Amino acid sequence: MKAIQVGLLGIGTVGTGVFQVLQRNQEEIRRRAGVGIEVRAVAARNLARAQAIVAASPVGAGVKVTADARELIRDPQIDIVVELIGGYDTARTLVLEAIAAGKHVVTANKALLAVHGAEIFAAARAQGVIVAFEAAVAGGIPIIKALREGLTANRIQWIAGIINGTTNFILSEMRDKGLDFDAVLQEAQRLGYAEADPTFDIEGIDAAHKATIMAAIAYGIPVQFDKAYTEGITQLAAQDIRYAEQLGYRIKLLGISKRTDHPDASGKPTGGIELRVHPTLIPAKRLIANVEGAMNAVVVNGDAVGTTLYYGKGAGAEPTASAVVADLVDIVRLRAADPQHHVPYLAFQPDSLSNLPVLPMSEVVTSYYLRLRVADQAGVLAQVTRILADADISIDALLQREADEVGGEGVQGVPQTDLIMLTHEAREGTMNGVLAKLQALPTVLAPIVRIRKEELA
Amino acid sequence: MKAIQVGLLGIGTVGTGVFQVLQRNQEEIRRRAGVGIEVRAVAARNLARAQAIVAASPVGAGVKVTADARELIRDPQIDIVVELIGGYDTARTLVLEAIAAGKHVVTANKALLAVHGAEIFAAARAQGVIVAFEAAVAGGIPIIKALREGLTANRIQWIAGIINGTTNFILSEMRDKGLDFDAVLQEAQRLGYAEADPTFDIEGIDAAHKATIMAAIAYGIPVQFDKAYTEGITQLAAQDIRYAEQLGYRIKLLGISKRTDHPDASGKPTGGIELRVHPTLIPAKRLIANVEGAMNAVVVNGDAVGTTLYYGKGAGAEPTASAVVADLVDIVRLRAADPQHHVPYLAFQPDSLSNLPVLPMSEVVTSYYLRLRVADQAGVLAQVTRILADADISIDALLQREADEVGGEGVQGVPQTDLIMLTHEAREGTMNGVLAKLQALPTVLAPIVRIRKEELA
Numbered sequence: 001m002k003a004i005q006v007g008l009l010g011i012g013t014v015g016t017g018v019f020q021v022l023q024r025n026q027e028e029i030r031r032r033a034g035v036g037i038e039v040r041a042v043a044a045r046n047l048a049r050a051q052a053i054v055a056a057s058p059v060g061a062g063v064k065v066t067a068d069a070r071e072l073i074r075d076p077q078i079d080i081v082v083e084l085i086g087g088y089d090t091a092r093t094l095v096l097e098a099i100a101a102g103k104h105v106v107t108a109n110k111a112l113l114a115v116h117g118a119e120i121f122a123a124a125r126a127q128g129v130i131v132a133f134e135a136a137v138a139g140g141i142p143i144i145k146a147l148r149e150g151l152t153a154n155r156i157q158w159i160a161g162i163i164n165g166t167t168n169f170i171l172s173e174m175r176d177k178g179l180d181f182d183a184v185l186q187e188a189q190r191l192g193y194a195e196a197d198p199t200f201d202i203e204g205i206d207a208a209h210k211a212t213i214m215a216a217i218a219y220g221i222p223v224q225f226d227k228a229y230t231e232g233i234t235q236l237a238a239q240d241i242r243y244a245e246q247l248g249y250r251i252k253l254l255g256i257s258k259r260t261d262h263p264d265a266s267g268k269p270t271g272g273i274e275l276r277v278h279p280t281l282i283p284a285k286r287l288i289a290n291v292e293g294a295m296n297a298v299v300v301n302g303d304a305v306g307t308t309l310y311y312g313k314g315a316g317a318e319p320t321a322s323a324v325v326a327d328l329v330d331i332v333r334l335r336a337a338d339p340q341h342h343v344p345y346l347a348f349q350p351d352s353l354s355n356l357p358v359l360p361m362s363e364v365v366t367s368y369y370l371r372l373r374v375a376d377q378a379g380v381l382a383q384v385t386r387i388l389a390d391a392d393i394s395i396d397a398l399l400q401r402e403a404d405e406v407g408g409e410g411v412q413g414v415p416q417t418d419l420i421m422l423t424h425e426a427r428e429g430t431m432n433g434v435l436a437k438l439q440a441l442p443t444v445l446a447p448i449v450r451i452r453k454e455e456l457a
Numbered sequence: 458m459k460a461i462q463v464g465l466l467g468i469g470t471v472g473t474g475v476f477q478v479l480q481r482n483q484e485e486i487r488r489r490a491g492v493g494i495e496v497r498a499v500a501a502r503n504l505a506r507a508q509a510i511v512a513a514s515p516v517g518a519g520v521k522v523t524a525d526a527r528e529l530i531r532d533p534q535i536d537i538v539v540e541l542i543g544g545y546d547t548a549r550t551l552v553l554e555a556i557a558a559g560k561h562v563v564t565a566n567k568a569l570l571a572v573h574g575a576e577i578f579a580a581a582r583a584q585g586v587i588v589a590f591e592a593a594v595a596g597g598i599p600i601i602k603a604l605r606e607g608l609t610a611n612r613i614q615w616i617a618g619i620i621n622g623t624t625n626f627i628l629s630e631m632r633d634k635g636l637d638f639d640a641v642l643q644e645a646q647r648l649g650y651a652e653a654d655p656t657f658d659i660e661g662i663d664a665a666h667k668a669t670i671m672a673a674i675a676y677g678i679p680v681q682f683d684k685a686y687t688e689g690i691t692q693l694a695a696q697d698i699r700y701a702e703q704l705g706y707r708i709k710l711l712g713i714s715k716r717t718d719h720p721d722a723s724g725k726p727t728g729g730i731e732l733r734v735h736p737t738l739i740p741a742k743r744l745i746a747n748v749e750g751a752m753n754a755v756v757v758n759g760d761a762v763g764t765t766l767y768y769g770k771g772a773g774a775e776p777t778a779s780a781v782v783a784d785l786v787d788i789v790r791l792r793a794a795d796p797q798h799h800v801p802y803l804a805f806q807p808d809s810l811s812n813l814p815v816l817p818m819s820e821v822v823t824s825y826y827l828r829l830r831v832a833d834q835a836g837v838l839a840q841v842t843r844i845l846a847d848a849d850i851s852i853d854a855l856l857q858r859e860a861d862e863v864g865g866e867g868v869q870g871v872p873q874t875d876l877i878m879l880t881h882e883a884r885e886g887t888m889n890g891v892l893a894k895l896q897a898l899p900t901v902l903a904p905i906v907r908i909r910k911e912e913l914a
Contacts, residue, residue: 146603153783153785
């Protein structure tokens with residue numbers, strides 16, 4: 001049978017990886033798919049660079065290189081278009097055009113799907129084509145397949161993932177070396193683990209894109225990135241990582257989603273989905289707490305299966321290509337089948353999506369790590385604990401670190417000490433009120449540090 | 458659309474779990490599958506017990522209970538037969554009859570597939586029906602799906618899994634409490650973690666069934682359980698777990714398969730597959746070394762994706778039901794599709810299986826932990842290391858533990874000491890020869906302990 005023809009939009013790191021993997025493992029892939037898969041054409045803005053990359057590939061000989069993405073999309077020989085451009089606008093336009101031309105689409109573009117997913121999946125459904133995106137979340141780890149197909153028996157309860165390698169590398173280094181964020185970021189940039197403009201990674205936006213996509217698949221809700229709460233790691237201090245350690249916790253940047261029905265401030269149950277990215281204390285003994293460096297891991301809790309974990313490389317040319325090519329094989333298998341046999345884009349039938357709301361951050365219920373720099377004088381602890389008790393927030397653990405351990409006398413010349421507390425669960429809205437009151441105390445001498453905590457049990 | 462009708466052969470722990478999950482999550486499953494899934498009939502030898510279980514279920518009302526499995530198989534209303542009997546013979550007969558009757562089949566029976574897989578898949582192929590078996594390996598962890606579909610881009614290099622919960626529970630307890638095997642086995646039986654006859658678990662047979670199935674899928678070879686090397690944990694001593702710990706390792710019962718092309722004794726490259734189950738030292742810092750209690754985890758290394766890990770509950774009513782029901786949803790989706798759209802039973806097209814041999818254990822190459830109880834006298838270490846050096850086996854680490862640490866003067870009244878060594882890689886055949894020579898030394902006073910070691914990097 002004639003090999004299936006693929007067109008690549010964009011030829012950067014991942015595109016080169018796709019080339020390599022399709023060439024090196026062509027026999028292995030054909031033995032699985034029952035038919036070969038070949039790259040027929042590559043479209044790239046920088047034509048000379050693309051030509052050089054293709055020419056250097058052992059399978060580059062027959063490959064057309066063009067600066068005109070639409071020429072590739074219109075090519076009737078091409079069955080599947082692989083979008084590896086990244087970004088929102090051009091990618092959106094070209095993916096919609098490929099769908100309109102009746103092509104199946106594979107994309108690694110989490111930003112695109114988190115923001116424009118609803119539009120793209122609706123268009124694909126109307127055309128009866130597949131849009132596959134395993135590579136968009138956690139690189140080579142087949143987490144989309146696990147969620148969409150492997151755990152279909154389950155009512156998913158929660159997901160928590162280390163889904164951004166750059167920030168996990170930075171946090172691992174901060175912990176290992178006791179350094180603050182800024183110092184480690186520079187090292188990460190030098191080593192190529194962080195980009196020159198690292199905003200998307202360190203502010204948690206990339207992780208929020210991925211958490212948004214996983215939440216849609218897990219709970220059967222539309223993709224709605226605008227509802228995700230996003231907090232990065234730029235404010236993290238080495239001493240909080242150290243204190244967390246002393247309390248038996250590690251700090252990781254997690255993408256979290258959770259099905260919940262806690263009562264809101266008025267006592268009304270708020271059935272909904274929490275969707276949030278922020279630094280999180282997790283017990284050091286959990287497997288995911290021991291995921292170091294640029295590695296990714298996702299923990300999924302389902303009501304039947306219990307807690308499962310998926311671990312691997314979340315980025316890089318070949319791990320990402322592994323996911324892209326797996327999608328190609330899936331499409332090769334189902335391309336000629338009736339669309340009713342396809343797996344639904346977001347795991348649930350498009351007419352069965354739920355209107356469970358994504359809750360505002362103020363309705364999230366979690367526990368907290370708090371660090372207060374306070375005046376070292378009698379009665380301060382009583383003031384602080386009284387404010388917490390009045391809000392019905394109980395304290396789970398308390399550390400006090402003397403001034404000499406945290407830098408001696410403060411700027412105001414007052415003897416200072418650090419109060420470190422772990423709280424039991426509370427509504428974020430309630431905690432915000434408590435923090436405002438605590439911050440207003442004259443004995444609280446610096447901005448309060450608040451880091452959320454999850455047990456992941 | 459009318460709900461898909463399922464028949465259960467056998468109604469024990471897993472069957473009850475399947476009932477529960479299909480009932481509790483019926484709406485969630487229908488939203489994903491696009492159609493409902495209902496149990497129409499149950500066949501069980503002990504009719505009264507089955508009737509009681511079905512009657513106790515909230516979805517039991519319309520379910521037929523019969524002692525006649527063939528009545529269920531012949532029922533034209535039943536689309537999918539779920540085999541949950543276990544064992545080889547009856548299960549084989551009934552699965553083949555169900556296939557002959559044109560039913561799709563879901564089975565959790567690893568023993569059946571590891572031994573009779575070739576016959577069953579050939580029959581299913583001739584009939585164009587699906588045989589799905591996610592529940593046969595690692596319970597609720599979707600590892601079969603990851604290997605068959607998620608990693609199709611990869612040439613799989615090796616797999617190493619904790620795929621038997623009973624033995625992992627026993628090893629965790631031995632390590633935590635410093636107890637020997639026999640004591641912990643009794644505790645495990647009391648707690649229900651080990652069966653009254655635990656042979657299949659503790660002798661590694663169950664793990665070998667699962668490793669055999671994963672090897673077939675990973676490397677595109679037929680299932681061939683008779684070629685698997687199987688060694689259990691009954692001989693493990695607490696002191697070896699302790700010494701391993703001092704050297705930075707944990708001991709786990711692993712199911713291992715590996716693509717290899719080491720030279721054999723005559724220097725000829727032996728392209729083939731290693732397939733083996735045995736207690737294994739692994740570096741304590743690896744994620745899988747920290748999988749405790751009855752949990753399962755499988756590490757898969759592919760040439761594109763690198764190292765990935767899958768973790769979760771490997772047994773139990775609902776985790777196993779999670780896998781069974783996921784298979785049901787996959788079948789519901791593809792039941793009316795042309796068989797060419799199905800995923801191949803063993804991941805590779807049936808006409809593309811490889812004849813790569815499973816290597817005899819003597820051709821396996823690995824590194825070793827050795828413990829020798831020796832006479833505590835001058836020259837013994839020189840004798841021992843000379844024999845290893847003559848066979849070109851180099852030593853990576855050496856511990857000596859004095860007699861007072863290991864029980865004082867020996868039975869022969871000779872002062873004794875323990876020599877603990879980690880070796881670099883060697884052929885198992887070579888190591889067997891070396892061990893015979895060492896054992897023959899008059900200064901070696903007890904049977905030598907040999908445990909294999911894998912870095913899993």
